[in-house]
Amino acid sequence: MESATVALGHHAEEHHGPPEANQSSRIDKQTLGILLFIVSEVMLFGAFFASYFFLRVVVSPAAWPPHPYELPVPVAGVNTAILVSSSFTVHYALESIRRGNREGMKLGLLLTWMLGATFLFIQINEYVHLGFSARDLSFGSIFYCLTGLHGAHVFVGLMLLSFATIRAFRGHFGPKAEDHLGVEVPGIYWHFVDVMWIIVYVTVYIL
Amino acid sequence: MYGRLPIVKMLAAIVALTAAISAVMLSINWDGQEASTAASKIDDLLNVMIVISSFVFSLVVVALFYALWKFKAKPGDESDGEPIHGNTRLEIAWTLIPTIIVLFGGGYSWKVLDEIEKPAKNPLTVDVFSQQYAWSFGYPGKGNVWSQGELHVPVNRQIQFKMHAQDVIHSFWVPEWRIKKDNVPGITTTAIVTPDKVGTYQLVCTELCGFGHATMRAKVVVEPPGQFQKWVAGLKEKVPQPLAESVVQDTETNPAPLSAGGA
Amino acid sequence: MLAAIKRPGWTRGALGALAFAAFGFGLVISLRAISGLPLYQTEQTGYPHVIVPLILAPLGFLAGFGCFDYWLRWAAGAPTIPDDHSQHGAKTWKDYFRFNTDHKVIGIQYICTTFFFFFVGGLMAMLIRAELAQPGTQIVDAATYNSLFSTHAVLMIFVFVIPVFAGIANYVLPLMIGAPDMAFPRLNALSFWMLPLAGILFIGSFLAPGGAFDAGWTGYAPLSTGAPLGQSFFNLGVQFAGASSILTALNFLVTIITMRAPGMTFWRMPLLVWANLSTSLLVVAATPFIAGAQFMVLLDRLLHTNFFQFAAGGDVVSYQHIFWFYSHPAVYIMMLPGFGIVSEVISTHARKPIFGYRLMALALLGIVVLSYSVWAHHMFVSGMFSWLRVPMMLTTLLIAVPTGIKIFSWLGTLYFGKIHTYSTSMLFALAFIVTFTIGGISGVMLGMVPIDIHVTDTYFIVAHIHFVLFGGSVFTIFAGIYHWFPKMTGRMYDEKLGRVHFWGTLIGTWGTFVPMHWIGMDGMPRRVADYASQFGNWNLLISCFAFMLGAVQLIFLYNMIVSWRFGPRAPANPWRANSIEWQVSSPPPIFNFDEIPRVVGGPYEFGVPGARHAIMAGEGAEVPATEPSVVGSP
Ligand code: HEA
Ligand code: HEA
Ligand code: CUA
């Protein structure tokens, strides 16, 4: 047994970097990482949805939204459409760079960014005009927290997209799979933000 | 290839150890005095669990010490053990047997739970009000009179306690009754007890409720029905208006009418 | 001077913290001024001008310390600096106080930091026991007492047990699977540096007006929503500790899935790797729930939202559901890595393959799945839906089955082995089996609703907690520390002192926590500074054992420090183990391997003639690798 023990220590100093790690799965690190991060984000929303369930179903107030509060369902619907369309533009950006179309990528990223910013602007505008605050009943609290939590995610998504956009305009990224992870990973996150909004919108505004 | 284990002797040792531990453990009255119909049922369940647990514990201990005694390496012995990777039959056995044991325990507990929570025909309802750091009690069937810091109940009659907390969560526990229930602000919780021994006990708050938590106690008197009637009749004060209102607002699941007003 | 400000490090970190805090303070004050509010809000729970800087200062520190430098350059599209590996390895002790991306350095940073918090938390336990030694007030008043056990538990759980396992795994896991480092080394360093910040917030709450948080480690609303400022420190600290453990878990998962050495299929991974895989699954999916719960409490306190305010339609019990949906899985987050450590130690010192390896791995996954379905067993008397009690009871009881599989398989591993007990790690592993079994059995009793109705919130629970957490988790932590001490430091520890520590800890644990079962059943509630005099003698006995337990921990501390400095040099593989980390020098070379090893067999093939686990670079190619290089992709 002892003979099988090989001490490799003394060679180490001669090397200038770590050995290349073995890639033991088809999925690459960044993509897997962002997917796991999204799992954990989904659970964070899950905690607030759980709270929503308790406040609305378990406590079961007489009316929801409670009298006299109202939610601007159509405006938010338009806003939903804006956000959903940005999923397509970010997909377009990714497809473009896959085919080597740098201009398409830049356009797609810019459009996505602008759509996202518009969404956020309309959302804040909605807050200003709602006429109730997070202090008004549990309804106000959970409304602002669910939509606000989502808004914060849009904000983070916009930051990631800005990084990708800046880099795109500075000439980074290429058609090879490992050369456009910087577009793909924010893109995955952005899709998640969109899907999450659909769930939030349906639960909070429509149901 | 490798030797056989003295299964019979080991089993005998396990049984002997189980018997010894159980004998000692069962001879001690762990939970203290029993003073409600639920208490003996819960204690029986506990005793059954003590025997089962002694068995599981003995099994682990005997198996461990036998291995330590029998398979300890001699000083200087550098060789390896037998390359045994597993034994499917054994593995199935130690998956199935614990499953059966815990399912039995689960079924038994379920039965006990059903029995101790069965509502009787003619229960006495008592409102329990808890606040930092005091208990008070209302008797809705007796003109809603109330008593502060002292609970009286008749013996051998089922009591349904309706609990209301005013500020934070408290918990209602009379160890001799074996029954405990949280008092939650905004909802009414219920505990069912049938005291079956006359005596004086202590009501203990068991949910952390602030710096006075340790001293949030009340006196509990279980007395014959006649004496109880006399005591209630002697109560002059009624449950104060705000508390009585909070009782109306509380429901089992619904804290307060939501449209009633802002924060 | 200017150079020191520009260079990432402590100076820039301190400046960053100050700058961010000042910014937050200014923001709050000016916003309040604009809105025409009084500048400071100092009613009990508010203090926005303290809370906002408290959120921002740690971020400022992290930014100044250099945690984000690389990413910011990357984000701006600036040319990235080629890695000169100056953030790798540690040449002097000072390197442990820098932003370091080497998983081995980070592992040691974790272990030392968390043990610091263990001793602080332990000191608080000593104060608790001093107060409880006799009925009546001994040394602290009731409010301080509540702060003491709350901070005791929070330090032990959030900045000791959970992260120390992350530290041990950080050190050994990449070596074990033949990876040069973790998947995301910078993220790894960031996760570490969030941890001391969380700990400082927890301990710092003692400085808050009104004292440290005192609503228990569970922080039930509405007690917590109305508590003084210290409670907010808890709410915030949990966010940092939680973010740290989520990011580490994510890192472990990606490392395990994508960076295994050629030939290392899932069924050839050491059980420690399996255990960390399972734990990480729990962390990634469960921890956001406590983040959410503490956010809601913070908002109720700071912005006066109504999540838990029943008068405005809030739901008090919902806090407990959300909290326990994390905190029950959390108890397995604190146990599964220990199961992994014990498997390594027992197999090595019994010189035998793990009995039923595959079932062992599956049992881990079984516990992961089941542990999401039992949270309400902490709420049997809470006034939640009464129909939920029986289903939760049954799932709770079923957890005994996969756990039993593990206990029995370790016992099976011992049979027909050659058991060596010269190592303190093995002693702790064996003692763990018995002690944890008792804690588990008391857990099963608690799972039975009628029994739980009687004993919940009594010292019976305190007994259960410490049997599983001290006799379970902490014993395995000690086993792990002793086991890998030679690998981590390149020195041997003193076995004699190790033995004294072991026996003292074993006797201390049993002596302290066994009698708690009894006083609990007999009527002593938990979380009380004062108690009925009938329990006086028992408590005195408990306190005496507790002081002894505390005292022997000092022996451990001494042994570790002195051996690290002066111990005899450790060989590469003092325990003659098979897994890869033992095939490199002690301590391992800076980049772990010259070349990634090839894995050709299971990790525990003791006694199998000619069997090998891994072939290291530079060894003859005479043993052919039978596996293709990409295997077991999920
Ligand atoms: C490491 C941490 C850890 C671990 C592993 C466990 C493991 C278990 N716990 Fe524990 N628990 C805590 C930490 C832990 N717990 C803490 C901190 C609290 C208190 C929180 C607070 O309120 O502050 C708590 C509270 C707690 C409660 C709530 C009590 C209350 O407040 O009223 C319950 C109730 O069901 C429970 C049950 C269990 C069960 C069934 C297990 C099972 O997983 C145990 C399984 C193991 C075995 C059973 C032993 C080995 C098995 C065999 C040898 C097989 C054969 C066995 C049988 C057939 C029985 N625990
Ligand atoms: C991993 C978790 C962990 C660990 C390791 C411990 C370790 C210890 N715990 Fe703790 N404990 C909890 C988790 C843990 N605990 C939890 C979750 C609670 C519930 C809190 C709540 O209700 O909210 C709790 C609550 C709790 C209580 C109940 C408080 C109450 O309900 O009123 C008590 C009382 O005795 C206690 C005691 C101890 C003791 C004596 C130790 C000892 O094992 C500690 C030994 C270690 C040391 C002592 C440190 C080393 C030595 C020094 C620093 C030098 C000083 C030494 C001397 C002066 C002798 N703990
Ligand atoms: Cu009321 Cu504790």
Ligand SMILES: [Cu+2]
């Ligand atoms: Cu639990």
